[in-house]
Amino acid sequence: RMATEWHKERELQARLRAINRAGVQLTSTRHLEPVLRGALKEALSLTGSTAGSVMLVEGDRLRIYVAEGLDERVLKGVQPKVGEGIAGWVAKTGKPLVLRRGAVYKRSLSHPSPERAEAACCLPMKVRGEVIGVLNVKGKEEDFTQDDVNLLSVLASHAAAAIYNARLYERLERRVGELRALSEVATILSSSLDPKKVLSLIVKHSLSLLKAKRASVMLLEGETLRVVASKGLPRGASRAVVRIGEGIAGTVAKTGKPMVLKRGERHPLSRSRSAPAAISVPLEAKGRVVGVLNVSERADGGNFTGDDLDLLMHFARQAAVAIENAELYREIRHLFDGTINALAAAIDARDPYTLHHSERVSKWATEIAKEMGLPPEEVEAIRYAALLHDVGKIGIPESVLLKPAKLEPHEFALIQKHPVIGAQIVGTVREFHRIIPYIYHHHERFDSTGYPEGISGQDIPIGARIIAVADTYDALTSDRPYRKALPPEEAAWELKRAAGSQLDPEVVEAFLRILKRQGIKI
Amino acid sequence: RMATEWHKERELQARLRAINRAGVQLTSTRHLEPVLRGALKEALSLTGSTAGSVMLVEGDRLRIYVAEGLDERVLKGVQPKVGEGIAGWVAKTGKPLVLRRGAVYKRSLSHPSPERAEAACCLPMKVRGEVIGVLNVKGKEEDFTQDDVNLLSVLASHAAAAIYNARLYERLERRVGELRALSEVATILSSSLDPKKVLSLIVKHSLSLLKAKRASVMLLEGETLRVVASKGLPRGASRAVVRIGEGIAGTVAKTGKPMVLKRGERHPLSRSRSAPAAISVPLEAKGRVVGVLNVSERADGGNFTGDDLDLLMHFARQAAVAIENAELYREIRHLFDGTINALAAAIDARDPYTLHHSERVSKWATEIAKEMGLPPEEVEAIRYAALLHDVGKIGIPESVLLKPAKLEPHEFALIQKHPVIGAQIVGTVREFHRIIPYIYHHHERFDSTGYPEGISGQDIPIGARIIAVADTYDALTSDRPYRKALPPEEAAWELKRAAGSQLDPEVVEAFLRILKRQGIKI
Structure with a gap:
């Protein structure tokens, strides 16, 4: 008897060692799924069982996470409430339950007949006194012994700690991922x-x-x-x-x-x-x-x-x-645009014949710049430059500006200074450096006979060449003291005539394409 | 003999159970320090030892993290390299080392004499084959048995898994904290x-x-x-x-x-x-x-x-x-400020007597607003309004604006329209709603005899009352066709005289304080 006992003890010892090994391995595993699979596999091999499952508590229910040797159909339906059925009872009470072969348990939800009732063992998995799941094993010829139950309990404790750790780890890892994503998104948002x-x-x-x-x-x-x-x-x-x-x-x-x-x-x-x-x-x-x-x-x-x-x-x-x-950026941009418009309107308002002239020139110039495929920041610069192209007229006395008769040479010299004065006014704003040459050169002629520098062709900045075309067209289509406004068709014809001499033929061509699209016959 | 063996087996079994329990407890612990203390405590009680330490690998050295029953002085100095001394050898080879009482080991760094050489046991703590530290126990009367070593090895495995988990957890928790801090900081930065x-x-x-x-x-x-x-x-x-x-x-x-x-x-x-x-x-x-x-x-x-x-x-x-x-915001703000300044300068430039007038009025008005303790956004609004207060003059022909002689009634009526025109020009910019009344009312008088509305006292918006004082002072201290500029002292005296009739006495008072601080005798 002693020898048998001794052998039993030796065997138990080996099984305890195995559980220790399993415990270390389970708690060294970082993710939930392999922890659950490992725990179940160990429980089966430890007791020589062939079927089983691990269920975890979710809210007020138990859900099967992994299973072995069980009917797939059964598995899908099984989601007992905590307190209901065998597993539910174990989850609720935190106590293990051992089912004997052939015995009928009224708690069972599946109510097997005695001849089909298998031996089974159902153990709570607890972390700091709280049941987080249930470990089920069955499919064994004999009944489970007290040793089996004790050993499975130890294993269930290791499994519970490992499950808890894996969940915590997965949660923290997910959280790190989310917070990193948050940082990426913050950068995108504020960009x-x-x-x-x-x-x-x-x-x-x-x-x-x-x-x-x-x-x-x-x-x-x-x-x-x-x-x-x-x-x-x-x-x-x-x-x-x-x-x-x-x-x-x-x-x-x-x-x-x-x-x-x-x-x-x-x-x-x-x-x-x-x-x-x-x-x-x-x-x-x-x-x-x-x-x-x-x-x-x-x-x-x-x-x-x-x-x-x-x-x-x-x-x-x-x-x-x-x-x-x-919002702040949009507001200050609006404010800026509004001020530029006010400035342009103020200039135009001095001469009843040029009311809204800058606004219209800006509109045409912007369209031409786009038609010519210039980059957006260039289009924007041309828009502002066109709005402000006559800002230098502020320095010209009205006696000259509004003179209905032919100008004296010294008066004409004064008029010719307006692009220079304009460039000076705008030049006080450091960030306007891009548009200064467009204002300065908008009265140059393609054939070099313009002012203030008398440069020609491609030497004239593109913005200035575009403004020249828009400016000329608006002048032609507006009333003047000495003539009525020309109809668009005639004005277009005049532009064509001036292409190559006064105006850049390419710019004129682009503009004529715009006019054509607007239904003007050219 | 069988009975003794049997008892030994029973005892071993109890110790294995204890290790299982300890393993579960260790791996359920979240932080490094208690894991280390728990592991050492368990190792001592498992073997009946009184002293020991847990060392962790840091780079190429071992550092004592927790110790029990050891000399403090010894502890501080001990930081052996992996490979050096007893613990270093264990860390390098991953094998346990058992030191017998009274025996001398040439690997020992402390070289105790045989009569002082204690029994000791030194075990590697491994995670997935990698040594992360060493568990040392000593202070036991007898030598350590093979069972002791085997059991300590199992415990060391649990401890290693627990240490690894605790470090990982601490790292992830720190990381979550850092990333949350990053998000807070991102919000602060972009604000x-x-x-x-x-x-x-x-x-x-x-x-x-x-x-x-x-x-x-x-x-x-x-x-x-x-x-x-x-x-x-x-x-x-x-x-x-x-x-x-x-x-x-x-x-x-x-x-x-x-x-x-x-x-x-x-x-x-x-x-x-x-x-x-x-x-x-x-x-x-x-x-x-x-x-x-x-x-x-x-x-x-x-x-x-x-x-x-x-x-x-x-x-x-x-x-x-x-x-x-x-940077973008600063640039567009600069652009805006520059444009407003250009607009103000353009207005002033029409009349040689008012060169830089708006700029100076804006400077004085801003100082008065601050002196009166107005909120920053109000000060800012007054600054812009003062810069643009004469913008409506753009609508007045120069024949009237610059007339050196006395104005005819219809000409004076035209002049009186400039605050209204100014408000209209500025009114096209939606975000300027705050400064419109300041421009519109800047020629009202405190005693209701001003224009365009003839309102009086507190009915005149504060910004308009401030601009009126600054405007009057700048006019008094500038040359005019009909008189020379007054020195500041006389101009201040004129303001004082006008306080209560033309000007708001409180505003005048605030302005005089500013002038006084600048050394002007009043």
Whole structure:
């Protein structure tokens, strides 16, 4: 008897060593799936069983994560509530349960007949007293012994620690990935100063960060929130207007606090009929709520987590700053454009015959520059230069400027100074360096007989050659004290005549193409 | 004999169970320190030993992390190289070493005499075949048995897995913390559009993110890199200029690739005499290198890690965008200011007597607004309004504007229209709504006898009342066709006289305080 006992002890010892080895291996594994597979495999080999599964607690249910030797059909359906059935009881009580061969257990959900009832063992997996799952083994000829149960319990403890670690590791790794993505996105967001683009980037990237299907940005205008960009919203919702304090978004805007809605939860404030998982966070810039960012419907159908909320809050802060910056930039650009226009209008206003002249020349010059395929920043420079081409006329007395009779030579000399004066005025603005030559040379002629320098052909900067054509055309098509405005067709004909002498033929050609497209017969 | 054996087996079994429990507990612990303490404690109680230590491999050395029952003095000095001494041999070979009582081992670094030589056991801690540390136990009366060694080896495996997990967890947790900090910092950075502030924020936050002592931002100007913001640099270095392609920073700027220097490593490109740990990363915006961000000297004296580099690269991308945005904003603001100035100068230039008048009025008005404690955005609005207060004069023919004789009533009516015309011109710019009333009302009088509305006192907007004082003072102190300029003292006296009738007494008072401070006797 002693010898048998001794052998039993030796065997138990070997099995304990095996569990120790398995424990080390399991806890050295970084990802959930191999941990679960390893734990199950070890449990089967330790007890000589052929079938089993590992179930994990998810909310109030148990879900089978890995299984061996079990019917696929059975597996799909099995998602018992904690407290229901054998595994549910084990999960609830935290105690192991040993099922004897041929015995019927009334807790069983599958109710096998006695002749089909197998021996089985069902063990809780606990981390710091909390059940995180259940380890099931069966498919063994004999019943499970107390030693089997004890050893499986030890293994279940190792498995529980390993599962916990793997989940934690996976969560942290995912979080590092998300936060790195957040940083990339922040860079992309703040790289744009175009308000529309910023808004659509916010929608796009809030979806990708949270792996969700719907998102919308609402901005506060006075007391109302208006959807200004969205994706995946049902028809109508994308034009929704909400008063501050009303509904989910209105409440978030009012309180400045985020709201997280669980899937299927009908929130008293919500107006939507369906109830997808959703998060709404405030868009805050400089301590002031400027809008709300809503994200809903996770792609995997689940609920949003605390990590998701944290991520979206971080993103929303960056989004709000990006919106603010784009707005500031847009405003100051508007202000700048407005001032240039005011300046141009002021110049034109001195002479009733040149009312809105600069504006029109700028319009034509911009179109020609585009037609000639110049790069955008060149087109922009030409637009400004054309608006300001006559700014130097401010220095010419009205007695000369508005003289209805023929000018005296000294008066004409004064007029000829206006491109120079204009370049001087504009030259005080350092960033205008690009447009100065366009203003300075806009009265040069292609054949070198112009002023102030008398240069010719390609020596005249392209912007100046373009402004010359636009300027000439507008002069021809406007009333003058000494003649009526020419109709466009005649003016076009005049331009053609001046091509090569006064004007650059290529620029004239480009302009005539524009006029033709507008239905003017040439 | 059988009974003794059996008891031995029973005891061994109990110890194996204890190790299993210890293994689960160790691997469930999240932080390094308690894992190490727990492992040592377990090793001592398992073998009935009283002293021991856990050493971890750091680079090519072993460092004692926790110890029990050992001389403090001994501990501090002990940092053997891998391969040196007992522990070093174990770390190198990955094999346990058992020291017998009274025996002398030539590998020992402390060379105890035979009568002082204790029994000891030294075990490698391995993760996936790699030795990460050594577990030492001693202070036991008898020698260690083979069972002791076997059991300690199992425990050492659990400990190794737990140490690895705890380190990984700590690293990931730190990384999550750093990346969250990065996101906060990105928001702070992009919230500023002031280039100087952005640069100092970059220096400040690169130090806090990397826990380092020195940082500098260098920007590319043509072919040279110039330090534009720094902290902790030695004298002289903060004004350093480096050509692209030269030295560490110049190479980073040229290649667009980061460089990491280890502490004490004399890099062939480095010009610094000391060799602290350092990282230099490119500042890239829109695919173009605009500068270099250098960080050096970790606060803990260590080297920068791959995580540090990744963090700084992310930060540098956001920093570059923030610099770019602030620059763009500054440029367009300059452009705007320049245009307003050009417009003001153009107006003043029509009348030789009013040259630079608007500029001076703007300067005085701004000072008064500040003196009266108005909020910054109000001061700014008054500055612009004062610059443009006479913009409406553009609509008045020079025959009237420059008439040296007394004006006819219809001419005077025309002059009186200039605030209205000015408000109309400025009114075309939506964002100028704030300054329109200041221009419109700048010729109102405090006693209601002004134009265009004839309103009085506080009904006149504050900006208009301030411009009126500045405008009057500048007119008094300028030459006119009909009189010479008054000296400041007399002009101030005139203002005082007009306070309450033409001008707001409070505004006049504020202005007189300014003049007094400038040494003008009032």
